[in-house]
Amino acid sequence: MTVVLFGAAGYLGRAAEAALRDRGVRVVRVSRTGPRDDGSVRHDLVHGGTDELVALLRPIAPDAVVNCTGLLDGTTAELVAANVTPTARLLDALPVAAPSARLVALGSAAEYGPVSRGVPVAENAAANPVSGYGITKLASTLLVRDAVVAGRVDGVVLRVFNPIGADLPAGTVLGRATDAIRAALRHSATDITLGPLDSYRDFVDVTDVANAIADAALAPEPSEPVLNVGSGRAIAVRDAVATLAEVAGFEGKILESAPVPSRSGAVDWIAADITRTRHVLGWSPHQDLITSIRAVWKNA
Structure with missing residues (x-):
């Protein structure tokens, strides 16, 4: 098996590469700025044209293509460019360059927007994103779903909830808390000082996400174009931050007076219904929250 991995230098990309290599897969790493001396191929999905992408993919003849690129925060134009354009490029190029390759794209829980409190959200729930990030991730998902339904591509979108673990980016709530505790x-x-911590989130370990990516890339034939990837449980963010502080040995006060992040402030509770993912991929999360938080701090 050969998998082309875009965004290989990023947080989820590095974890996905490790999971794929553990299964004996040949991984062709593609990144926008990564060094070539580690075997990576340079390509920019945003600014590179379709012909250039076809020329990259055709000689490799991949069995699957995984896209781990994306942007959490930025201007509207930046979010569209980073979260929608790469998907469009791949959907244009794959039928020409590698028509039998499986496309695995990463969506987000932010696509759902506010959901019913206490009820894990399933893939067939109405999507009502409340931020530019969620809107652009939903646009990407819809493009893939439309292409799958039309038979133009073999593809699946993994709607990833809140990934945590080693090398967690600072743009996430626990990433911000980690930076603040380390500085303190x-x-x-x-x-x-952080923003309000009274919401509930579904935290899923990055290694579990990586295994879901590998499962989706290698599955004989996923029967659904959209699959949730989460722990299936909603955890109070305040409790998660308190656990992080305890692991770090920080005994000071945690103030909640910073502005509410626009990306997720309107969503006070969310958890994934992972029934469909268990059925289609045979995937389940294995890491517990305390293990994930210890990995966050150990690698901070």
Whole structure:
């Protein structure tokens, strides 16, 4: 098996590569800025044309293509370019360059927007994103779903909830908390300031996400174009941050007076219904929250 992995230098891309290689898969790493001396191929899905992408993919003849590129925050134009354009490029190029290849794209829980409190959200729920990030991720998902239904591509979108673990980006709530705690410990500060922590989120370990990506890339024939990837449980963000502080040995106050992040502030509770993913891929999450949080801090 040969898998072309876009965004190989990123947070989810690195984890996906490890999971694929563990299964004996040949991984062709593609990144926008990564060094070539590690065997990576450079290509920019945003600015590179379709012909250039076809020329990259055709000689490799991949069995699957995984897209781990994307942007959490930015201007509207930046979010469209980073989250929608790469999907469009791949959907234009794959039928020409590698018509039998499986496309695995990464969606987000942000596509759902507000959901019914206490009820894990399934893939057939109405999507009502409340941020530019969620809107652009939904646009990407719809493009893939339309292409799959029309028979133009063999593809699946994994709607990833809140991935956590080693090398967690600072743009996430636990990433911000990690940076704040690390700075407080360095300067012997007695408090840190974050935004409101009264929401509930579905945290899923990055290694579990990576295994879902590998499962989706290698599955004989996924029967559904959209699959949730989460733990299936909603955790109070305040509790998760408190656990992180305990693991880090920070005993100061955690203030919640910073502005609410526009990307997720309107969603006060969400958890994934992973029934469909279990059935289609045979995938289940294995890491518990405390293990994930310890990995976050150990690699901070």
